[in-house]
Amino acid sequence: MKSRRALVVRGGWEGHQPEAATDLFLPYLSGQGFTVTIADSPAAYEDPGLMAATDLVVQCFTMGDITREQSAGLTSAVAAGTGLAGWHGGIVDAFRSDPDYLHLTGGQFACHPEIGGETFVPHRIEITGDDHPITAGIADFDLVTEQYWVLTDPYSTVLATTTHVAQGPWNRPVTVPAVWVREWGRGRVFVATPGHDLDTLRNGSVRTIVERGMAWASR
Template sequence: MKALVVRGGWAGHSPVGATDRFLPFLRSSGFEVDVSDSLDAYDEDLGRYDLVVQCWSDGVLTDDRFACLEAAVLGGTGLAGWHGGLVDAFRHSRGYLRLVGGQFVAHPGDFVEHRVEITSTHPVVEGLSGFSLRTEQYWVLTDGLNDVHATTTFAAAEPWHAPLTVPAVWTRRWGAGRVFACTVGHHPADLDLPPVRTMVERGLLWAARR
């Protein structure tokens, strides 16, 4: 199996430190891993990879590069990532937003204590329980094609007038490919929390081409 890790963009999401945490796991799981610190990787034929792990916040994805990424996913290449590296990337690209199935819009209060609740028995979250943590709580807009496995709830506060529950972990199918998204992960230390680490590792394996 082959995996491509694409990392960069806004340095505040520690793209190198965050992805380095999962390189040994990928290799021990049988992947030959290539790492790119440039979006030039999306100029190539990505179909030779079984999994693309993306940690690239903000940035601009050209139409040609998006077409390359989507063609690979449609053909069976998995796409996986966490936090802004997946769901706060390439805002200008409607195609990319449709592919991923969700978009970050806010984290009210910046770093706040909140809970993540497990809401399914999917293999990505099987056996896990809800947990609390203090970090950015991502308010995301998502579509109904996602299979949601964990959620987080914002308490009522001005200017919104009622509690709001949004997905925190989801999977989706796109053509023959699979997409995994986890909104937790602003700090690399967030990814070291046992339930978060478990969900991401399982999500990487789930998304990879069968």
């Protein structure tokens, strides 16, 4: 199998266990023929040689800051063909103050509403892209974890949704994307909103979607 290069960028808020969460997928990446480089900050995005040689960026970096140069390095690399993949806050609750990054990923975490004071709530992930290689053959499935309410743009192809029940200040159910992909120049972007903790990432459907999403996004 031809060797490819993956760059895993992890860090930020420790509540999402960035090291343990990404470690969960390192054997899969190695098995798919990737040579993996690990970085603990987005500073790696400033290295043009590294980014040009990278076929896939897997990012798990919640909140945090990114410089203009780092953001430009990532965006340019994806436009040139490098894939970008991630899950939960590691990709859609990252670098909130950078509009170019938000434009690239196509979505932003807004909240995870509580039910009865609990942030882990039962909800369903409904597959809408049953003919896409990432979600083909996966049935709708249920989770008990954070249910992300995200703000997204219409450029993405939505592969799965989740519906928030009416409560509190909103008086009707709200359906939002839970898994989506988008093409950016010659590159591809994959986002899955489930993935708050290791138990969620070990769910068979979630893990399959993330692994297929990384493979799909890669150059």
